[in-house]
Amino acid sequence: MSTILVVLEVRDGSVRPVSHEVLGAARALADESGASVIALATETCAADAAHLGAAGADRVLVGAAERHSPDGAAATVARVAKENGASCVLLAATARGRDQQGRIAALLDTGFASDCVAIDAKGPVFTRPVFAGKALIKVQIHAGVAVASLRANHFAPAGRTAEAVIESCSSESGKSEVVEISAKSAGRPDVAEAARVISGGRGLGGPENWHLLEKVADAVPGMALGASRAVVDAGWRPHGEQVGQTGKTVSPELYFAVGISGAIQHLAGMSSSKVIVAINRDKEAPIFQHATYGVVGDALEILPALADELQKLGLQ
Amino acid sequence: MVRLFGPNPMNILVCVKRVPATTTRVAILDGKRLNPEGVEFVLNPYDEYAVEEALRRKEAAGTGKVTALSLGTADAQKELRQVLAMGADEAVLLAHAEAGFADAATTARQLEAEIRKRGPFDLLLFGKQAVDRDQHGVGPMVATKLGIPCITEVVNLDIADGKVTAEREVEGGRETVSATLPCAITCQKGLNEPRYANLKGIMAAKKKPLDTVQVDLSGAVVEVLEMAAPAPRPPGRIVGEGAAAVPELLRLLREEAKVL
Numbered sequence: 001m002s003t004i005l006v007v008l009e010v011r012d013g014s015v016r017p018v019s020h021e022v023l024g025a026a027r028a029l030a031d032e033s034g035a036s037v038i039a040l041a042t043e044t045c046a047a048d049a050a051h052l053g054a055a056g057a058d059r060v061l062v063g064a065a066e067r068h069s070p071d072g073a074a075a076t077v078a079r080v081a082k083e084n085g086a087s088c089v090l091l092a093a094t095a096r097g098r099d100q101q102g103r104i105a106a107l108l109d110t111g112f113a114s115d116c117v118a119i120d121a122k123g124p125v126f127t128r129p130v131f132a133g134k135a136l137i138k139v140q141i142h143a144g145v146a147v148a149s150l151r152a153n154h155f156a157p158a159g160r161t162a163e164a165v166i167e168s169c170s171s172e173s174g175k176s177e178v179v180e181i182s183a184k185s186a187g188r189p190d191v192a193e194a195a196r197v198i199s200g201g202r203g204l205g206g207p208e209n210w211h212l213l214e215k216v217a218d219a220v221p222g223m224a225l226g227a228s229r230a231v232v233d234a235g236w237r238p239h240g241e242q243v244g245q246t247g248k249t250v251s252p253e254l255y256f257a258v259g260i261s262g263a264i265q266h267l268a269g270m271s272s273s274k275v276i277v278a279i280n281r282d283k284e285a286p287i288f289q290h291a292t293y294g295v296v297g298d299a300l301e302i303l304p305a306l307a308d309e310l311q312k313l314g315l316q
Numbered sequence: 317m318v319r320l321f322g323p324n325p326m327n328i329l330v331c332v333k334r335v336p337a338t339t340t341r342v343a344i345l346d347g348k349r350l351n352p353e354g355v356e357f358v359l360n361p362y363d364e365y366a367v368e369e370a371l372r373r374k375e376a377a378g379t380g381k382v383t384a385l386s387l388g389t390a391d392a393q394k395e396l397r398q399v400l401a402m403g404a405d406e407a408v409l410l411a412h413a414e415a416g417f418a419d420a421a422t423t424a425r426q427l428e429a430e431i432r433k434r435g436p437f438d439l440l441l442f443g444k445q446a447v448d449r450d451q452h453g454v455g456p457m458v459a460t461k462l463g464i465p466c467i468t469e470v471v472n473l474d475i476a477d478g479k480v481t482a483e484r485e486v487e488g489g490r491e492t493v494s495a496t497l498p499c500a501i502t503c504q505k506g507l508n509e510p511r512y513a514n515l516k517g518i519m520a521a522k523k524k525p526l527d528t529v530q531v532d533l534s535g536a537v538v539e540v541l542e543m544a545a546p547a548p549r550p551p552g553r554i555v556g557e558g559a560a561a562v563p564e565l566l567r568l569l570r571e572e573a574k575v576l
């Protein structure tokens with residue numbers, strides 16, 4: 001029986017939610033092809049058999065590394081992939097996953113598909129955006145093993161009743177090591193992973209008006225803040241919030257573009273969002289051609305009303 | 317191959333790529349590739365940070381050499397001349413007519429082979445991604461093949477006495493990674509402000525060495541079966557004007573789109 005290996009992402013001793021989407025994708029692939037799913041955490045973490053079994057894993061391997069070593073972790077993944085004859089290695093397309101996929105592919109002497117939005121079990125064939133989402137390609141990897149990272153919000157977590165077998169495994173050491181992680185935007189999800197995003201542009205007038213966006217985000221559970229490059233370049237917002245071709249690519253269920261004109265480089269980063277709401281003073285702004293719903297007017301007047309109405313809904 | 321010369325990186329390699337400008341409207345040829353007709357090509361924006369970092373490191377060391385390496389079509393000489401004009405000392409083009417379509421693994425293999433021939437280098441610099449295939453893979457692949465550490469998507473870099481400390485953005489925070497030279501770094505916006513080539517640089521670049529080596533790109537493992545435009549978005553509509561439109565907007569988001 002072939003094996004699909006999922007690389008779990010661990011932070012502060014627990015498995016990050018985005019890994020559950022990758023496990024869900026692996027489970028779906030395994031069910032279609034009769035494979036089994038091994039989930040691997042290269043760092044020590046609280047792995048719980050019931051939880052990860054329900055999320056799709058048949059076996060869970062927990063490594064012994066106290067700290068993440070980028071090259072060490074890739075070596076551990078490659079070793080486990082070889083030991084178990086994995087046909088596919090899947091990761092989340094996060095900062096960690098993007099860092100690891102090429103290393104793992106190099107160690108396994110194969111290629112990889114980055115930031116996939118769909119997988120067809122026959123092949124398997126991976127669908128992924130290129131040119132920042134201006135086109136999609138379908139690729140097949142002609143080697144014994146394929147490596148792929150999966151974009152957040154595109155694969156459903158599995159929901160089943162099963163328990164996984166949990167085993168420990170050794171971790172390879174490397175020549176580099178993560179010595180510190182500092183969380184910045186405590187409480188709010190990252191713009192690349194959130195299911196709902198509100199982004200502000202130059203039309204907000206200045207950083208002093210960002211509390212208006214934050215109020216809206218506070219009224220919607222799991223809503224992240226994003227920004228256009230113009231406001232990042234102006235120093236109003238940190239680069240980690242930039243959405244677009246040279247920022248983060250996002251595809252949430254709901255994306256608000258407030259005071260953003262809709263330049264091609266911004267659209268490249270968010271045009272695959274399910275529902276786009278544009279708020280802009282200029283009814284000719286290009287963003288309206290891509291929006292599901294548009295409201296024409298002054299953002300500084302519309303945002304407080306939006307926050308008020310949302311608060312009344314008491315969304316959980 | 318790759319080895320440490322001294323306390324500060326002096327022999328620096330920077331890998332760059334010629335890519336379509338970010339303003340490109342993508343037209344597809346044969347259902348498989350970008351139609352290059354009418355497309356403006358530029359130096360990959362992230363590679364500009366890599367070039368700048370290389371130049372600053374050399375300037376700080378007061379000595380050393382910056383070599384630019386690219387796998388590209390013959391036209392990529394233009395981008396390499398630009399890098400020379402910014403201040404790099406020499407450039408090497410691994411030329412192939414189909415280079416624009418090479419996958420990350422094939423590209424990494426070619427770069428690795430050339431680096432083994434031209435090295436040793438103390439520091440390898442890459443852009444964090446090329447804005448065509450957006451794979452984020454070539455830097456870490458080359459480093460892995462060479463057996464040296466690599467730190468990706470770096471926004472802050474400190475090198476002292478052969479020790480490398482780099483900061484990278486991760487979801488919801490920043491990560492600090494340590495390694496030692498020789499090391500590969502992939503560069504993210506925020507690392508530095510790339511310089512523009514001045515007239516003096518452009519004149520000087522004409523006389524700097526630019527080697528062209530023909531390469532063989534056969535044996536790719538990643539096959540592109542199809543390239544297509546994303547599904548068009550269903551047409552949207554203007555809900556209304558000003559704050560008065562908010563209740564109707566929320567009704568639509570809840571009842572029609574069902575996203576709240």
Ligand SMILES: Cc1cc2nc3c(=O)[nH]c(=O)nc-3n(C[C@H](O)[C@H](O)[C@H](O)COP(=O)(O)OP(=O)(O)OC[C@H]3O[C@@H](n4cnc5c(N)ncnc54)[C@H](O)[C@@H]3O)c2cc1C
Nearest residue numbers: 201202203228229230244245246247259260261266281299
């Ligand atoms: C190589 C390259 C890479 C790039 N990468 C990115 C990227 O990753 N992400 C990105 O976003 N951009 C990127 N850009 C920049 C992009 O081209 C645009 O310049 C940028 O997106 C514009 O930001 P903006 O919409 O906030 O500002 P503007 O274009 O200035 O638009 C402001 C909008 O706000 C509206 N407005 C003004 N006042 C109000 C008000 N009171 N209420 C409501 N609306 C108001 C205006 O009508 C206008 O539409 C890139 C550019 C290049 C060259």
